[in-house]
Amino acid sequence: MMMRGLWKLTWIEIKVFMREPLGAFGTIGFPVLVFLIVGRSAGRNIPATSLAANSFLRVGLPVLASLLIAVSSVLSLVTIISIYREGGILKRLRATPLRPQTILTAQVVVKLILTVSTLALMLLAGKRYYPVNVHVPLFGFTIALVISTLSILSIGFLIASIVPTARFAQPIGAAILYPMIAVSGLFTPVSSMPPVLQAIARVLPITYAVSLMEGIWKGDAWSAHIGDVAALAVVFFVCTALSAKVFRWE
């Protein structure tokens, strides 16, 4: 069987991750905390009647938090892959009947599970403590987040293939991914950016992730976002194909 050992490996990876001192909090707790703290202070300081504040609280902040969830999953993936490579863990796993794709798929599944459970936690906490009521198509939004995460994960794999040592993995990953959020259209709409930034935003995958998540959060139909999904899919396939070529196991 191709995927022999996948579920056992995935389950072990989840357990190993939860045993990390900062693993659970850093990846699950942090985005939720940012979401709640910023939400509360924004809800208190800006008059609820302000249109901008309302739209930020209703759409911008939840999408930003979701994006942070995805990015922190990806950074954690990049770090883990490079630590496993440096420690010879990848090589050790490979010298078993485990298929290479099984070893890497387990990591992706762990990160997706993590992303979705963080989202669930955020929504649960939001229901109680968030200053405005939001009604979102939950299932659709979860799918949108999963698609976005998968696409960003593939960039993460490419970064993990290239970074020389585990020590550089996290900073290099952060230096590539966080600026993408800045020009993603989350803070300023892409159409009102200077032409150069617009051009940059158009080639960065996170822009499409933001557009997709914002749209679905607001209740758009999927048909309105086929372009976003297609762009994210292209990024996924290109990055996966590239990393399959350059990925180093040791």
Next chain:
Amino acid sequence: MSTVKTPRPVIQVSGIRKTYGRTVAVDEVSFEVNDGEIFGLIGPNGAGKTTTMECVEGIRKPDRGTISVLGLDPFREVYQLQERIGVQLQQAQLQKRIKVWEAVDLWASLYRKKSVDGERLLEQLGLVDKRDAWFMNLSGGQKQRLFIALALINDPEVVFLDELTTGLDPQARRAIWELVRGIRERGKTVFLTTHLMEEAERLCDRVAIIEHGRIIDIDTPQRLVDRHCPERIVVLATADSAAEERFRAIPRIESVVRSDLQFTIRGRGDDLVTEVIHCLSENRIRVTDFRMIVPNLEDVFLKLTGRSIRD
């Protein structure tokens, strides 16, 4: 040591070559490993031991040459092969916070055939009270014992051990040697690498000496010593003033070096010691010290390569 039966090779390596960029890691390497023996590939660090072993395990593909393990091509039929071999890699790690039993359980689930009883394996390897410990909290010896457990979980026919005892203290090392002998007792073939000549001498039925990527000689440790280092040395101490002259009269003596009361007598062949003792008793020479220095693999290596393996 070796039992009387015709050796059946389970590993056949013929003329392999592997280069990394412009560095030739191994070249023209050929050898056979027989069923049920402990075969050691010995040489200094960087000699090409690990590269050779990883080619045989199917982890690397040699640029040239052929390898057959249990009748399989290790590179093309790597998954079939992995079902039937057990591997311990040099300097490998596991997930820091994986528990001992989880690693054994995971490994047991990866093989098609029914694995051996993991709990019993942990018991045999003295890891039972560590079964809930995280990998990162194990000592060097415990980690190596866990890796042996993982290498044995699928009841393999051939076990590969790469620098198994490097970094272990002498006591842990001896314990591991016992375990490796135990693997042979179960009828399995062991292929190991080491840069410790003592380890090779005590553990291996046959060894291949490798240096600069080439195999220099292959045989049992004893025969290698006999072939390359036939000289014997007797060191003794005596106050007898006539002794030096008597010693020089012993047949086939190569040299007698005197330093104060101590004499170092060099000669060839196993008869040297008898000749010296004979000379002592015949001339009633009273000695206060008598030692013989028998060459070992370390000396063979020095002789063959012109340098010590520790350099």
